[in-house]
Every structure is written in structure tokens, then in C-alpha cells.
Amino acid sequence: MPVMVEAEEVHVAVASNFLNPLKKIAQQYKQDTGNALIVISASTGKLYAQARHGAPFDILLAADAKRPALLEQDGIGVMGTRFTYAVGALVLWSLDSEAVQGAESLAQMNKGRLAIANPKTAPYGKAAQETLMQLGVWQKLKPALVRGENIAQTLQFVATGNAQMGLIAKSQLEDPNFKLKGSHWDIPIHMHDPVTQQAILLKPGRGNLAAQQFMEYLKSPSAKNIMKQYGYRDIKKP
Amino acid sequence: MNIPIIDLQPIWISLQLATVTVGILLVLATPVAWWLAHTQSRSRVVVEALVALPLVLPPTVLGFYLLIVLGPHGWIGGPVQALTGSSLTFSFTGLVIASILYSLPFVVQPLHGAFESIGKIPLETAQSLGATRLDAFFSVILPLARRGYLTAIVLGFAHTLGEFGVVLMVGGNIPGKTKVISIEIYDRVEVLEYAQAHILSAGLLVFSFVVLVLVYSVNRRLPVQVT
Numbered sequence: 474m475p476v477m478v479e480a481e482e483v484h485v486a487v488a489s490n491f492l493n494p495l496k497k498i499a500q501q502y503k504q505d506t507g508n509a510l511i512v513i514s515a516s517t518g519k520l521y522a523q524a525r526h527g528a529p530f531d532i533l534l535a536a537d538a539k540r541p542a543l544l545e546q547d548g549i550g551v552m553g554t555r556f557t558y559a560v561g562a563l564v565l566w567s568l569d570s571e572a573v574q575g576a577e578s579l580a581q582m583n584k585g586r587l588a589i590a591n592p593k594t595a596p597y598g599k600a601a602q603e604t605l606m607q608l609g610v611w612q613k614l615k616p617a618l619v620r621g622e623n624i625a626q627t628l629q630f631v632a633t634g635n636a637q638m639g640l641i642a643k644s645q646l647e648d649p650n651f652k653l654k655g656s657h658w659d660i661p662i663h664m665h666d667p668v669t670q671q672a673i674l675l676k677p678g679r680g681n682l683a684a685q686q687f688m689e690y691l692k693s694p695s696a697k698n699i700m701k702q703y704g705y706r707d708i709k710k711p
Numbered sequence: 712m713n714i715p716i717i718d719l720q721p722i723w724i725s726l727q728l729a730t731v732t733v734g735i736l737l738v739l740a741t742p743v744a745w746w747l748a749h750t751q752s753r754s755r756v757v758v759e760a761l762v763a764l765p766l767v768l769p770p771t772v773l774g775f776y777l778l779i780v781l782g783p784h785g786w787i788g789g790p791v792q793a794l795t796g797s798s799l800t801f802s803f804t805g806l807v808i809a810s811i812l813y814s815l816p817f818v819v820q821p822l823h824g825a826f827e828s829i830g831k832i833p834l835e836t837a838q839s840l841g842a843t844r845l846d847a848f849f850s851v852i853l854p855l856a857r858r859g860y861l862t863a864i865v866l867g868f869a870h871t872l873g874e875f876g877v878v879l880m881v882g883g884n885i886p887g888k889t890k891v892i893s894i895e896i897y898d899r900v901e902v903l904e905y906a907q908a909h910i911l912s913a914g915l916l917v918f919s920f921v922v923l924v925l926v927y928s929v930n931r932r933l934p935v936q937v938t
Binding site: 516518519522525584585586588591593594618619620621622630633634635636 | 778779782783784796797798800801879883884885898900901902903
């Protein structure tokens, strides 16, 4: 159980897909420990670039394993603190209650735009690209793609009706704050490399007890429970 | 070191966007500026304020409203979608509309200033000599206002090239359509491809500086002569 420490602030940089679950976990964490999180959200790629340039983040909650590993190599992440906190899932979603039936909805798409996150900066965008390639529709749909800066903007493109469909994070679809309707298809797990979301303690957080404590808190049953409500997959390997 | 490959397409799109935007703005801004310079109407201040709004509003406000209005369910985007089958957001046309609003004050204000300093007399003199109003405008006012036009064209063009926030919100980052130079720089910085970002940024910096120096020096040699 959490050790009581003096109330401290923890700056957590979080990938956009995990922003709302984190806020919920933060509420619970504050009740349990009295410590407050200051949350900064953007695409994993952007947060990585910011951390590399001295951003005062104590913790990074990325949407991939690659960037935390790079930060560890660069000496910006604290060696040995990296772990998988969640495994993300991808969904195809449309506001239209009939537009999405399954893989064929992508193959048959002939009007409107398909929103994905920018594959270069957002791991969910990379997973989206892999899925489209796996389905053999990448070349065909390329002219119809719009790229969100991160997964939050991707959702926004679809939610405002500006894109007919989008490949978004399951956690966004399940988010009780969004109350999303329409139609969706859960992308089977074998369609893309797993979205292994890793956390890492960063140099500025090394002396921050609350930051270290929050890293542990992410593994607690109450945090896991919230993640489950948001549709994250189970973590297979310990 | 690898020699970075520069994608020229975003530069080309930015240049096209700025050219089309300034062309349309000159046509739209001329009557507005003329009216502002000569009207006695009380609503003048309201129009002046409306024109100046894009100067003070964050681009996100403009981007947010455009996303709603130009989208497939918006008052403008909806009918356009019904007619053409595609919405205005995430399209070059959408970016032109956004840029017209965004760069409006940069074109209207120099023209307004020019028309004001010319006054009404040259136009009235030409008309009293038998010229039609339109004829008098083109052969008398336009040459007298060339300083104002030059400033308007250059500022409108440069400001559109520098557009970022609005394009980020309504453009959708589509290569070959809506990925303009500022977005390309942003993307490169995000993925730590600094060599490309440097080349594009330095290019834009030098271009903007040279253009401004040219405008200021030409403006000095082009005094407004009222004969």
C-alpha cells in the first residue's frame, strides 16, 4: 500500500489516448495520497521531442515502448524504471450508425475522409497504418486520409463529422465523458503490432518521491480497474 | 552527414495558396477599403473592427469556427457538400477561405490608408472632366494608390505563407493538398528531422526578410504624388 509522503506535485506527460483515464486515476490518487498530478498531453512523438529538450516532466506515459526506450538510452529516462502500464486497442468508428460494419467498410469506402493519427508521431497512427496495410487498402485509401496531430485531434475530426470514419483508440470510444454513438468495429489484435504503452521516470522526477510513488500506483488494482473500464487490453507478460 | 531531401510540394502549395488568397483579397478588399476611407456612416467603426478581428483573435478561434461552419454539417460546408459531394474542410478551397479571413486586415488596412490619403478630390476632378466613376478609379486612383497596393500584396502574401494555427485545425495535413510549408516544418521538428526543418525555416526567414526589405525600399521611392 502507498507510503505517506508530504504532498508534492508531479508533472506527468501523457499520450493523448490516455489523458482521460489518467485524470480519473489522478483523482483517485489524490484521494489516496494527497499528491496532485499536473498533466500535459500531446502525441507521444511530441512529448518525446519535448523531453529531449529539457521539458520539466517527471514521468512520461507514452503510447509506445520505443520512445521510453530511446529516452532511457539518451540518459533522459531513469534506467530500470520503464514498464508497460497498458496495452491499447484500435477501433474503426463513425458517427453514422450504419457506416461501419467491419473490414469491408474500409474496402468499400468510396466517399468522404478517413481520419488517422499522424503515423510519424502518434503510435495509434502507426497502428492504423499497419492495419490498413494488412487489410490491403492502404494505397486505395491514401488519398482519403486526413492525419490528426495526435489521437485526440483524430477523434475530433470524426466527432465533428468532418471525417466519415476514423481509426481511434478504444479508450476514446469507451470514454464516459464523450458518450460516443454511431457504429464501430474493434480491430483484431493481429492486424497491427501491439500498442504497448510504457511509462518511464524521467530525470527531473528522480528526486521526487511522489513521482516514484505514482509509478507504483499505476500498477495498483484501482488504477488497473480504471484502465479496464476504458477498454485497455490485459497486459500478458509481467 | 546525409544530404537531406527536401520535399518541394509543401512550398509549392504555400505559394499557390498565398497567390490565390491575395488575388481574391485584392478584389474583395478594394471596395471595403474605399468605403471605409470615404463613408460618413456610423457603422464604419463596426466594419473597421470586424476587419481587424483576425489581428487580435488567436488562430484557434478562427480554426474552431471554420471547422464547424465549413464542415459537412455546417451552414456553408453542408450545402457545398450536397452540391459537390465533398466538404470544404481538409481541402485547398477550405484553406483559401480560411486564409482570406486570416489575412484580411493585412490587405484592407494598407489600402484604407492609401485611399484616405488620396482623398476624394482626384476622383471628383476626373469625373467632372467626363470620366465614369469606374474609369476614374482605374486610371486615377489606382496609380495613386500603388504604394498601398504594393504593401497590401506583399503583407497579404507573406502573412498567408506564415499561416499555421488555422491550417493545423482545418487542413488535415494532407500531402499535396493541405500540407503547407509551416505544417511541414512543424512535422519535421516533431520527428526530430532538424536538417529539413532548418532548410525550410531558414528559407522562409530569408524570403520574408528580403521581401520586407524590398517593400520598404520600393515604398521610399514611390511617394504618393497628388498632382
